[in-house]
Amino acid sequence: MYTGLLLILGALFAGYCIRIHSRSLQLVLRRFSSAMLYLILFLMGFGLALVEDLGSNLLAMLQQTLFLVGALLIANLGCLYLIGRYLAMPSPHSEIAGQSKGASLAEPLRLIATVGVGLLLGLLHGQALPAQSAIAEWALVALVFAIGIDLRAAGISLRQLLLNRRGLLIALTVVVSSMPVGLAAAWYFELPWAAGLAMTSGYGWYSLSGALIGDGLNPVLGSTAFMVDMGRELLTLLLIPVLMTRSPAAIIGYAGATAMDFSLPMLQRAGGNQIVPVAIASGFILSLLCPLLVLFWLGLV
Structure with a gap:
């Protein structure tokens, strides 16, 4: 277990040490990452089919997913709303009134379909x-290595991000408020406590959390983590217009790791350019913490 976790963690840091300036190479890298992700999700679905007593396991997966999605929504938004009152966030200013949600939903639906086909x-x-x-493990290593390169290609220094006080506090609030939910889920569903913490450390990065947990534990918990973090992303899409005017910190934090990529254009449209640095900082910090914390908790299972 520890050898595999160190291999994956090493791949992340090795990728982060590589700087790519070419736009065409970055595009190739993202296509490669996408291919590895689809392969991993297909193999996760395939492995799920081989689990004994599949019917009851699928029911348990659905129950765990609903519990975690609902509890994380309440815990994260509640704590973020409180901390947001003391952060003096910029007043949101909507720049674009409407946006297409259909296109944003297409990719998650394709990923769910890939698991279903498997x-x-x-x-x-x-x-x-x-x-x-072995194929699943090496595909995961390749994916994490490519993710490390992609994070470095964001072009923002760690110093610049970590010194963004608002972004850092929002990210830490998400981490801390997610932990009791993981412990509660572990107790309620009779799972190892570290497994519960790992399942609440994805912060919306479903393409990574599901793959790590599926490889480190089993396809059932990996699929649950995948659905939990996908649920966070889909709820973010629906909640941005509602929460941005009430608590920018709450919706930026709840967007999790996606605040620096998938959710960023929608956050910018709803809140204006002034919230973009905070969103990028929070999302980037959670993107770095996600693999570190998931791998740490998996090592304790």
Whole structure:
């Protein structure tokens, strides 16, 4: 277990040490990351089909997902709303009234479909693929390595991000308020306490959290983590117009790691350019903490 976790963590830092300036190479890298992600999710669905007593496990996965999504929503937004009252956040100023939600939903739906196709083919095939575990592990290492390069390509120094007081406090509030939810889920569903903490440390980065937990624990918990973090992203999409005028800190924090990429254009449209530095800082910090914390908790299971 620890060898695999160190390999993945090493791949992240090795990727972060590489700086790529070419836009074309960055595009190739993102396409490669996307291909690895689809492969991992397909193999996760395939492995899920081979789990004994699949029906009851799928029911448990649904129960855990609903519990975690609901509890994280309440805990994160409640704490973020309180901390936001003392951060003197910039007043939101909407720049664009409307936005298409259909296009934003397309990618999550394709990823869910990939897991479903893997599950269906796994049920039809009835046995593991040759070297399935090794392929999944090395695809994950390649994905994390590419993610490390992509994070470095953001072009913002760690010093600049970590010195953004508002972004740092928002990110830390998300981390701290998520931990009791993980412990409560572990107790309620009779899981190892560290597994519960790992499942609440994805902060919306479903493409990474599900893959790490699926590889480190089992496909059922990996699929649960994937759905929990995807649920956070979809709820963010719906809540941005509602919460931006009430508490910018709350919606920026709840967006989690996606505040620096997927959710950033929508946050900027709803709140104006003045909230962009805070969103990027919070999202980037959570993006760095996600693999570190998930791997740390998995090492304690």
